[in-house]
Amino acid sequence: MRTRALAIRIIRQFLRDKRTLALLFLAPLLVLTLMHFVFNGQQVKPHIGVAGIAPQMYESLNIKDANLTSYDNQKDAEKALKNGDLDAVFSIVNGQPAILMEGSDPAVSRSVILVLQKALQVNLNVPKPNVSYLHGGEDLSSFDSFGPVLIGFFSFFFVFLLAGVAFLRERTTGTLERLMATPIRRSEVVGGYLLGFGVFTLLQASLIAWYSISVLGMYMVGAVGLVLLVNLLLTLTALTLGTLLSSYARSEFQIIQFIPIVIVPQVFFSGLFNLDAMEPWLQKISYAMPLYYGADAMRSIMIRGEAFSDIQLDIFVLLGFSILFALLNILALKKQRAI
Amino acid sequence: MHVVDVLSVTRRFGAKTVLKDVTLSVERGEIFGLLGPSGSGKTTLIKLMTGIDKSDEGTVRMLGEQMPKLAMLQRFGYMAQSDALYQELTALENLQFFASLYGLSGSRRKERIQAAMKVVDLLDHLNKPVAAYSGGMKRRLSLAISLLHEPELLILDEPTVGIDPVLRQSIWNELTALKERGTTIILTTHVMDEAEKCDRIGLIRNGELTAVDSPEGLKSASGTDSLEQAFIVLGGGVRA
Incomplete structure (x- = not known):
């Protein structure tokens, strides 16, 4: 019941904060639209x-x-x-x-x-080879190719930022201390945050996926349900990671400082850039990055039409990340209350 | 039985010792004040009593139970030094939230919210967002939240700081009324005339409890006629 009360409170606060709602729901759409126009335009004639x-x-x-x-x-x-x-x-x-x-x-x-x-x-009259495609096709634009990664990335990024700031504010305004003086368990605090934010992240993930596929016409041959599942897991990872890291930030500005350290490296290892040219041992760093698994799964579903059994490793790893970060969160709350 | 027992408690943060070997007991039904300048360790002592923080040495007991203990968090009402309220939400939503955390629901919750807000005279402002509240109203709302689950013990950290004299008077009237109904109240303050209204006072300075007695007792023990003088004499004299 306390978890639910906390979730309801977060949802109410969210609904009052129109700008944050806009950031969560409209900003990803805006950036995706821009990306669409930049990378999907006519081919440049030299x-x-x-x-x-x-x-x-x-x-x-x-x-x-x-x-x-x-x-x-x-x-x-x-x-x-x-x-x-x-x-x-x-x-x-x-x-x-x-x-x-x-x-x-x-x-x-x-x-x-x-x-x-x-x-x-x-x-020179050389016969033209017949080209056929296993996945995608001649019309697959670069936007189609990295679009699935972008969908995952924006969900991850905005939720990370919002969850981090929301939890930090709870701490700096003293409400977390007040919360910890009630009989709420530390696990209930983390659970309440997951539930309250989870509602919005699920909506956000659905909106971004729908917009990319139906409005921007992003290439998509897989199951919509799987796209939503992967996106949701990715945002849950972002949520737990954001709240965890906010325990180590003293201000909103310090949350922003996590972006170049935590977010940007993940972009490089997410599959937006081809890593084959990289030192093999450096490539292995990607295994520690949640976005790598999310991006891999999103691409597999949307471009290659793979089924759950093909991407289950990605799904379990993302789930594992979320659980790990949530448990660390519960542990980190010990800083606020001895028990 | 004592409501709170603090037995030779020491608390350090890193190399800094914030509380040194503090021992005190709070009797049932009294208003107990912790008087000391800011930074003297009052809030730390409060946090140890509530079980939010844990002592490095010594033991803390509340209502016979050794702290910290999760179940005991249900037994007292707490008002923090800062107004820990959700500004975007209305007073009612804040109350509903905290009431749920204390396990109140349905008609019982509604009833308690009405009762608590009546005590602090804010019933007319129930549906206003907290952001539109004045400083004094916020303090009173915080007090109402601490009263929601009808605790037998109230722990208030600087309940009247930054409040005008009229409001302070009204909060004190409420505290006295609560005491008459059998509630034990522990509060911190750095205002001398406020400390006069407590049944007993603990003088705290640089993490040490220098004296515990009634205001009159402290004055006669130090041979002075004001609490301020008593504080200086009993606290080890004026420091350069």
């Missing part, structure tokens, strides 16, 4: 200058994926490159094709090479 190539050769290049400009000589083309009008200059020197890159953006450089290779291949 600007390529072509210098010193015979007209018939120029025609036969027949490049559709780039904006081509013809220059009379190499010098003019290089000048345009320097001015920032071009991304690359393509020329043929002594019968040998040559590309001069602007080079400051590796993504653009790669797309220039891709476009020119494609064009030269066609001209």
Whole structure:
């Protein structure tokens, strides 16, 4: 009953605080929408200058994926490159094709090479390979690819922040001390927080998942129920971790200081970036990061359509993290009351 | 039987000794005041009595039970030094929350909330958010919360700090009325004239209990005619 009373109180406080509600529910949607527009737009056509190539050769290049400009000589083309009008200059020197890159953006450089290779291949009459996909497809954009990770990340991040600050405020305003002078058990305090915040995190997880899939049209072939389950577990981990760490913060500002230490490293190890190039022993750090398991499970469900049995390890590890952090929370409350 | 027994209790925080070998007993039905300047160890002693904190040496007993003990937290009402209230919630919601923590529910809870708010004369402001309360109203609401479960012992940490004289008078009237109904009250204060109203006072200074007696007893023991003088004499004289 005391757990329920605490949960009801947290829910009531939450409903009074419109701005925090907005942060929890609207901020993730806003950021996801921005991400959607940034990474899901039309493919960028590189600007390529072509210098010193015979007209018939120029025609036969027949490049559709780039904006081509013809220059009379190499010098003019290089000048345009320097001015920032071009991304690359393509020329043929002594019968040998040559590309001069602007080079400051590796993504653009790669797309220039891709476009020119494609064009030269066609001209060499090499048969085009038939490409088929095991997962996803030709249309899978980068937003689709890391979207599932983002869904998990935003749920994690905002809940971590809110839970941390809420619990800290309970301590700094003296209400926690007052709470601990009632017959409530330490486990009931942690349970009440889990229950009260749990209601909102469940709503948040559902909203983010629905918005990403139905409104932003994120690629999704798995079960919605599983997405919600993983998201909920991820937010429970964030909730227990946030309240645990807030025991070691003296102010809201010190909660913010946990972001570069606790949140940002998790982003790097969450699968947003390919870790294969990293030292193998460094890669193992990801095993200690809750977001790694959440992101892995979200990707498996949404892109590869995997079932519960395929991702159960991720689910159990997340559950384990939550339980571990909750128990540590109960222990940390001993700082507030001897029993 | 004593309501609270403190037996040669010492409490240290790191290298700092906050309470040194304190021994005192509180009788049933009295108003017992702990008088001392801020930082003297009053709040620490209160926390040891309630079982929120644990002593390094010595024992604390409340109603015969050795502290700290979870079940004993149900037996006393507590009012902390700061107004530990949820500002966003209304007074009623604050009361409902704490009442539930003490195991009150349904019509009994409603009845107790009404009764406690009547004692502190805040019945008309039940549905106001606490953020709209004045400082004095918040103190009275805190007091009402400590009365919810009709405890036989009230422990109040600086109950009248920052309150105007009229309100202070009204809180004292309430405390006296509670005492007459048999409630034991332990409170801390650093105001001398407030200490005069207690049945007995413990003088505390730098973590040491220098004297325990009735206000009159303290004055005659020190040969002075004011509690302030008595505090200086019994506390080991004026310090440079």
